[in-house]
Amino acid sequence: MARAQGARAQMALAYETVYGTPPVSGFTKMPFASTSLGSEQPLLNSELLGYGRDPLAPIKDAVTADGDVMVPIDAEAFGFWLKAAFGDPTTSGVGPYTHEFRSGGWTLPSMSIETGMPEVPRFAMYSGCVLDQLSWQVQRSGLLTATARLVAQGETIAITTSAGTPAELALKRFGHFNGAISRNGSALGNVVSAEITYANNLDRIETIRSDGKIDGADPSIAALTGRIEVRFADSTLVTQAINGDPCEISFAYVLPSGESFTFTVHAVYLPRPRIEISGPQGVQATFDWQAAKAASPARMCTATLINDIEAY
16 A cells, blocks of 8 residues: 655646636646645534533534645745745846846735645645745755745645646755845845745635635735844944834845845844843844835835746
8 A cells, every 4th residue: 555755745836817716727846845735624512511421513613724835945936936925026038037026016816736645646736825924044054945824715635636747847946055145235244044034914804605715815914024143243233223224135045057036125124132141152133123115116025036937
């Protein structure tokens, strides 16, 4: 008997024309490290009395479909997750192409995502997937991955794939070694680690339906937060925090072959941190920053991906 193994798992993604309706074609094979995407339906205990000490049968509650997908930050496939987070990009160039994803858009695309375990076989199609949150860490070493948190409408299980033969992309993965951080156009030194979290703060439309599914997930006020941990070598960031002025911070990754990914936060506000001397080693300061809409450009952030993909 074949047993399910994560090493054999696969994932395919396609954008939907109609929310909650998987397309019949157009799926792309997606690289991923792990996923908790799934559907669950809890049971409600019976509250009725008068039938003895043994409980009556439970009642099914509403269906919840959501979860996280951990994906590599690469030059091609990551553009699908950026489009899910920000909407359609502005694309320019004739190859390589420059895709600019801008925050503040009112419309987010919905996706159908199929996870498959062919050896069982089990193929789960999650329709109506909308991206709620995208986050990743910046550090000196290790694998560079991002976590995409999704809200889906429902799950359909089959023994054969519904994604057909998905298109494959070339995996050109960025690493922490390819990264750099700048502040107002100049390199920001003494950074030990950083975190970035962009959230669409989805509002689930929980209408009454016979199938227990949601009617959709609408984006509300977005949020862009994070953390920067630095070795305390000068007072640049502390002075900015005290004055309450914003700055522009960019996180950039460039491959030797020319592909690049730049995430620019146009107005970063820093809180005044506590500077602690905890021992004989170096002193570090942690800034839990928040972003807001900048004056120019009039948006909170811009994600720029340069690769050989003509359009997303």
